[in-house]
Amino acid sequence: MDRTKRPPLPHDFHPPVASFTVVSDDMMEGEPLKPAQVLDGGNVSPQLRWEGFPEGTQSFAVTCFDPDAPTGSGFWHWSAFDIPASVTSLAAGAGSGDGTGLPAGAVQVRNDYGTRGFGGAAPPAGDGPHRYVFTVYAVDTEKLGPDAEATPAQVGFMLRFHAIGRARLIATHEVPAEG
Secondary structure, three states: OOOOOOOOOHHHHOOOOEEOEEEOOOOOOOOEOOHHHEOOOOOOOOOEEEEOOOOOOOEEEEEEEEOOOOOOOOEEEEEEEEEEOOOOEEOOOOOOOOOOOOOOOOEEOEOOOOOEOOOOEOOOOOOOOEEEEEEEEEEOOOOOOOOOOOOHHHHHHHHHHHEEEEEEEEEEEOOOOOO
């Protein structure tokens, strides 16, 4: 892939909204992911915490997207929503497939691996560095609307109309070419 022309981020097509801050004990902006967040490593969702979200926030959504996946449409690694507004952090592993790490009422949909919950980074060998965009959305309603059978694209569509704030943290991962 020609890395001089990077694919856009998922929110590049959404209306501008207030920004706030998301940080993690497990990853740093622009730095490589730790083995724990890699599919064949620990395959564990990172710890996240956020602050400074806009007044009127009724719930949160959290997504992880790889815009650099060689699919023509990117790759959704995680999509969770209906996280209560009183929750301002998720522990490492909150994105487990059984959802027990998420607060009551939160919903996770299937990722592009076809499994529910977080699916770690796994770019093709030799494809260069991929960006993993972790986004926390401040949402203007307690219930976004979709259920657990929705696709990440459907969740993104609803977030386009209900996000009032957005915070993002972008980490990278690369698998060297074999040989």
